[in-house]
Amino acid sequence: MFERFTRDARATVTGAAAEARGAGAPAVTEEHLLLALLALGALDPLGVDRAAVAADLAAVRRRGGMSRADEEALAGLGIDLTEIVSHIEEAHGEGALAAGAPRRRSLGASLRSALGRGGPADRPAGHVPFTPGSKKVLEQSLRIAIGLGDRHIGSRHLLLALLSRPGPAAEVLTDHGVTYAAASSGLAA
Numbered sequence: 001m002f003e004r005f006t007r008d009a010r011a012t013v014t015g016a017a018a019e020a021r022g023a024g025a026p027a028v029t030e031e032h033l034l035l036a037l038l039a040l041g042a043l044d045p046l047g048v049d050r051a052a053v054a055a056d057l058a059a060v061r062r063r064g065g066m067s068r069a070d071e072e073a074l075a076g077l078g079i080d081l082t083e084i085v086s087h088i089e090e091a092h093g094e095g096a097l098a099a100g101a102p103r104r105r106s107l108g109a110s111l112r113s114a115l116g117r118g119g120p121a122d123r124p125a126g127h128v129p130f131t132p133g134s135k136k137v138l139e140q141s142l143r144i145a146i147g148l149g150d151r152h153i154g155s156r157h158l159l160l161a162l163l164s165r166p167g168p169a170a171e172v173l174t175d176h177g178v179t180y181a182a183a184s185s186g187l188a189a
Helices: 007-023 030-039 050-062 068-076 081-092 107-114 132-147 155-164 168-175 180-186
Strands: none
Touching: 007 030, 007 132, 007 155, 030 050, 030 132, 030 155, 030 168, 050 168, 068 081, 132 155, 155 168, 155 180
């Protein structure tokens, strides 16, 4: 599939891996793909404020990836997510719920590493796997390209794939006026 990716799409995928590594995240998420698209200026033709989108993504990560719908559902049960995040951060430090928050290495992981039996948690520093959600985005980008009659997968297809999947990345984009329809008509193939 990657042979169909344009130079920009490949740069997005490698940029997402770099974003994940830089954040200390255990895997590349849909949010990392969005951050890479932002960094490459792929959303600039849509008038997106890069800094504002990045700040909103950081706020989502700080809430542990909980979407606004999740927050509203919890509120319906009488649970204040903001209060919970505050209590957790008081006890464990700011950003403790973020996917890339530093974690202590478990005794088992240290022992496996010392014995030369490292598992997935002990991967080399350069390799960052993709989450099932981010893999689905890559697969969906191929479907979208084929559906549009395009022979190659570009950053436009990656953005449309992000927007087609419910979750924090699509929610943040929608909050900034980037919908599937807007991206379809506002970006060249």
